[in-house]
Amino acid sequence: MTPTLLGRWQSRLLLLATVGLLVTLPFSMGWIVLGSYPVFLWVLGYVAVFGIGWDLLYDYLQKFRWDRDWPAAFQLLAGIWEAIFILLLFKTIGLPGIARTTPIGWFALHYSLIWLAVFTMSQTLMRVVFLRSRFRGGQWL
Amino acid sequence: MNPGLLQIRLRWDDPATGERREPILSVPIALGREFAQMPASLREQRVARIMLDSGQVSRFHALIEQDSVGVAIADQNSSNGTFVNGTRQTRSFLTNGDTIQIGPYQISVFLDIQSAATPIGDSTILFHSETDLPVPDATSTPSESTPTAPAARSNFPPPFFQAQQVSMRDLMDTELMVHEFDYAAIGAGLGSFIWVDLLRLCGARLNQVVAIGMEPQPYARYQRLCQNSQIPLHERLRSNSDSCPDNIWGFPSYAFRESWHSFRQGQIGSALKYLWQVFAEPTLAETYTPRSGSVFASIDREAQRIGWQQIFRYGRVLSIRQTNDGRYAIAYSRSTASHREHAFIVSRYLHLATGYPAIQFLPDLQAYREKTGDFKSVVNAYEEHEHVYQKLEQYGGTVLIRGRGIVASRIVQRIYEARKKNPHISLLHLMRSPKPQGNKFGKAQRQVKHHYEFQPFNWPKACWGGEFRAVLESADPQQRSRLLADWGGTTTADRHAWQRIVQEGLNQGWYKIAFGEVERVEQDGQKGTITYIQEKDFKGKTQLEADFIIDATGLDAKVNANPLLEDLVTHYDLPINALGRLSVANDFELVEMRSSGQGRVYAAGAATLGGPHAAVDSFLGLQYAALAAVDSLVSTRAPNLRYLNGLTSLTQWLRWVTNQAPNQP
Ligand SMILES: Cc1cc2nc3c(=O)[nH]c(=O)nc-3n(C[C@H](O)[C@H](O)[C@H](O)COP(=O)(O)OP(=O)(O)OC[C@H]3O[C@@H](n4cnc5c(N)ncnc54)[C@H](O)[C@@H]3O)c2cc1C
Numbered sequence: 028m029t030p031t032l033l034g035r036w037q038s039r040l041l042l043l044a045t046v047g048l049l050v051t052l053p054f055s056m057g058w059i060v061l062g063s064y065p066v067f068l069w070v071l072g073y074v075a076v077f078g079i080g081w082d083l084l085y086d087y088l089q090k091f092r093w094d095r096d097w098p099a100a101f102q103l104l105a106g107i108w109e110a111i112f113i114l115l116l117f118k119t120i121g122l123p124g125i126a127r128t129t130p131i132g133w134f135a136l137h138y139s140l141i142w143l144a145v146f147t148m149s150q151t152l153m154r155v156v157f158l159r160s161r162f163r164g165g166q167w168l
Numbered sequence: 169m170n171p172g173l174l175q176i177r178l179r180w181d182d183p184a185t186g187e188r189r190e191p192i193l194s195v196p197i198a199l200g201r202e203f204a205q206m207p208a209s210l211r212e213q214r215v216a217r218i219m220l221d222s223g224q225v226s227r228f229h230a231l232i233e234q235d236s237v238g239v240a241i242a243d244q245n246s247s248n249g250t251f252v253n254g255t256r257q258t259r260s261f262l263t264n265g266d267t268i269q270i271g272p273y274q275i276s277v278f279l280d281i282q283s284a285a286t287p288i289g290d291s292t293i294l295f296h297s298e299t300d301l302p303v304p305d306a307t308s309t310p311s312e313s314t315p316t317a318p319a320a321r322s323n324f325p326p327p328f329f330q331a332q333q334v335s336m337r338d339l340m341d342t343e344l345m346v347h348e349f350d351y352a353a354i355g356a357g358l359g360s361f362i363w364v365d366l367l368r369l370c371g372a373r374l375n376q377v378v379a380i381g382m383e384p385q386p387y388a389r390y391q392r393l394c395q396n397s398q399i400p401l402h403e404r405l406r407s408n409s410d411s412c413p414d415n416i417w418g419f420p421s422y423a424f425r426e427s428w429h430s431f432r433q434g435q436i437g438s439a440l441k442y443l444w445q446v447f448a449e450p451t452l453a454e455t456y457t458p459r460s461g462s463v464f465a466s467i468d469r470e471a472q473r474i475g476w477q478q479i480f481r482y483g484r485v486l487s488i489r490q491t492n493d494g495r496y497a498i499a500y501s502r503s504t505a506s507h508r509e510h511a512f513i514v515s516r517y518l519h520l521a522t523g524y525p526a527i528q529f530l531p532d533l534q535a536y537r538e539k540t541g542d543f544k545s546v547v548n549a550y551e552e553h554e555h556v557y558q559k560l561e562q563y564g565g566t567v568l569i570r571g572r573g574i575v576a577s578r579i580v581q582r583i584y585e586a587r588k589k590n591p592h593i594s595l596l597h598l599m600r601s602p603k604p605q606g607n608k609f610g611k612a613q614r615q616v617k618h619h620y621e622f623q624p625f626n627w628p629k630a631c632w633g634g635e636f637r638a639v640l641e642s643a644d645p646q647q648r649s650r651l652l653a654d655w656g657g658t659t660t661a662d663r664h665a666w667q668r669i670v671q672e673g674l675n676q677g678w679y680k681i682a683f684g685e686v687e688r689v690e691q692d693g694q695k696g697t698i699t700y701i702q703e704k705d706f707k708g709k710t711q712l713e714a715d716f717i718i719d720a721t722g723l724d725a726k727v728n729a730n731p732l733l734e735d736l737v738t739h740y741d742l743p744i745n746a747l748g749r750l751s752v753a754n755d756f757e758l759v760e761m762r763s764s765g766q767g768r769v770y771a772a773g774a775a776t777l778g779g780p781h782a783a784v785d786s787f788l789g790l791q792y793a794a795l796a797a798v799d800s801l802v803s804t805r806a807p808n809l810r811y812l813n814g815l816t817s818l819t820q821w822l823r824w825v826t827n828q829a830p831n832q833p
Contacts, residue, residue, distance in 0.1 A: 029629050029630040029632065029633055029634025029635070030634065031634060031635050031638060089635075090610055090611050090612065091611050091612055092612055093606075093609070093612040093613065093614050093615070093623070093628055094450070094623070094624065094628045094629035094630060095612075095628060095629065095630030095634050095635050095636060096450070096629040096630060096634065098447075098448060098449060098450065098451050098452065099446070099447045099448070100447055100448045100451070100452050101451075103447075150419070151419060154417045154418055154419040155417050155419060155817060155818055155821045156814040156817060156818055157814065157817075158416055158417050158795075158812060158817045159795065161410070161418060161633050162632070162633040162637065162792050162795065163633060163637075163638070164633060164634050164635065164637075164638065
């Protein structure tokens with residue numbers, strides 16, 4: 028993958044707002060466990076907002092690579108790191124919308140599913156629907 | 169001796185195109201990136217100023233001067249330094265045969281200007297105008313392929329083709345066949361196929377489109393070049409998993425397809441390996457590349473699906489002219505060995521994808537061939553040269569390879585395989601100079617091992633769809649040649665198998681790497697060939713004896729090597745870019761070919777290098793160019809074309825998956 032900064036931002040926001048939301052709804056609407064859990068929507072929001080910043084860092088790191096590329100494996104590592112970051116924040120200083128008591132297991136399950144869905148979509152449907160985006164570093168607009 | 173008159177010869181290959189430069193210059197010589205920043209004169213002597221276009225070169229980088237002791241090069245406080253024979257120097261005396269490295273430029277120095285002279289002459293191998301095979305002897309090409317001299321043998325194209333524009337009436341009056349189309353692809357190779365494929369996806373009907381070329385399979389020439397350069401069907405190309413000439417979406421990629429295939433055969437291990445490769449490449453796993461056979465098979469399927477056999481028309485295009493109704497007239501020959509036939513096609517939109525104009529051949533090897541008539545011992549890697557391996561397997565012998573790109577790697581592998589049948593084969597790899605360090609760009613540097621420079625593909629990956637694509641597209645012509653010099657150069661792929669072979673060969677002594685500038689190559693009775701190397705410091709000359717010499721250096725040539733393009737360029741006075749290729753707009757249009765009407769001409773492939781895209785000569789680059797050209801056609805409301813938006817793209821993809829034709833015939 029050879030994303031550009033604009034491409035990273037655009038794909039991140041698009042995919043989180045679509046498949047990310049689709050994965051989150053069953054959690055937040057209580058279809059999995061009875062009740063209403065807006066905390067999952069907050070998590071989704073944080074992944075998007077912090078991600079805008081992380082993308083700046085990834086884009087900077089990419090400049091040290093001769094091919095200016097970003098292996099899919101790095102995307103996985105980045106995903107793990109972003110999860111740990113959010114987890115640390117809400118467990119220590121706390122994040123608005125996410126109670127400190129939120130169980131790590133549920134967070135991890137929800138986050139992993141989002142990551143997997145976003146990654147899969149970026150490699151499949153995204154290419155089909157936005158066929159020019161792969162020539163533009165992931166930009167679809 | 170009058171110090172002002174000392175002349176030396178510098179020689180280097182342009183890092184973007186591989187083209188050889190070899191000026192003779194009077195000392196002092198300034199080297200740098202900006203002409204105006206270099207001194208015009210020094211101590212009342214005129215300075216020869218050489219521009220080296222690269223971001224790694226400082227504006228005034230180094231100065232070659234003569235003093236009472238000899239000729240020396242002095243670095244002018246450059247940011248990236250001046251290397252002499254691989255060592256960074258602020259000032260160093262130069263001796264004959266030294267190599268100076270400045271940024272991506274490797275410059276050889278000859279103080280003895282006579283002896284090093286490269287034989288002059290046109291050292292390219294042309295593709296035969298009837299068989300499309302590489303023709304060893306440039307002079308034997310039949311004259312019919314030279315449209316600039318059409319009257320020499322036949323009166324076709326007719327005399328009215330000398331005019332700027334031709335009329336339909338003129339064409340009809342010849343009583344030859346005239347067919348009309350909306351879209352015509354010239355070449356019918358991979359670039360044409362990819363463009364036609366996209367036109368079909370966007371709605372073009374079969375009877376609107378024609379592709380004129382010499383062989384019905386779009387990959388015919390490509391497959392031949394692959395096979396000659398030692399990529400048989402089961403071997404892997406140097407191509408990304410999602411560079412699929414049969415599928416504009418790059419999904420499912422070749423790795424997915426191969427993985428699925430292995431999975432169905434119960435080879436779970438291989439299936440997982442391919443997926444892991446595309447997940448982790450190139451840092452944690454070796455880059456996945458498809459087998460050439462799989463790519464050809466996928467093209468066959470797509471050709472069938474889009475109706476290529478109805479679109480393809482056999483013919484050799486001799487000349488193209490504007491018509492006075494805003495279209496283009498194509499004069500082509502359908503002649504075969506047994507009969508003569510000429511015809512015209514008139515089309516509103518054209519796409520030129522005629523591939524490599526010619527194969528480059530090292531001038532000293534070309535001179536050898538011309539002098540001796542021996543086309544068996546000295547071969548080009550892209551020519552058919554199976555006899556070399558057969559002879560080696562049978563009798564053993566020594567092979568000398570020139571060049572250090574991917575083709576050289578493949579030949580090393582082929583020799584390694586031959587050695588299993590006959591261990592009395594040794595390999596001498598002659599390189600012009602050591603490669604102490606790889607190209608640099610920004611914060612990154614290309615990796616070097618055993619004097620081979622590594623890169624997964626022929627350009628840095630971001631040239632196709634990443635940051636570099638955008639940077640190059642928005643650069644001006646001058647910046648473009650600088651960027652191409654920085655990113656270009658000869659590289660090979662970092663494959664474990666090849667590195668093992670090289671290491672093993674070096675350890676066991678049957679593989680040797682030698683450095684030097686070739687002065688001449690001569691025939692040596694029964695023994696084969698002798699290559700005379702220009703030795704440093706006039707200490708004597710090294711001679712390398714070899715039974716065979718394989719030139720694995722290059723393929724590209726300027727557009728004027730292709731008679732059709734040369735005719736077009738001279739007739740319409742088309743602009744040529746800094747690399748000697750067709751100058752195209754960002755949507756790959758040859759804007760100067762527009763006339764009064766709606767007609768448009770686009771180009772793709774090696775003939776457009778130096779323009780908006782670096783990787784023009786690759787599957788994905790051809791797809792990029794096709795997409796740009798077709799989107800531009802859609803915006804001019806070309807007949808029946810619709811923009812491929814999210815929905816139509818998805819529909820077309822589903823048709824691809826289910827192997828249904830793109831639309832009504
Ligand atoms: C050995 C080798 C390996 C390569 N491997 C890869 C790879 O792995 N991945 C990748 O992406 N790229 C690869 N490439 C680069 C590139 O993708 C191919 O060269 C590709 O074939 C280029 O397509 P093209 O349409 O420009 O030229 P071609 O496919 O060569 O087609 C041009 C056609 O035009 C015809 N033609 C020329 N003049 C006329 C005329 N006057 N009238 C009629 N017909 C004419 C020719 O006969 C030829 O058939 C490789 C190239 C080579 C040589």
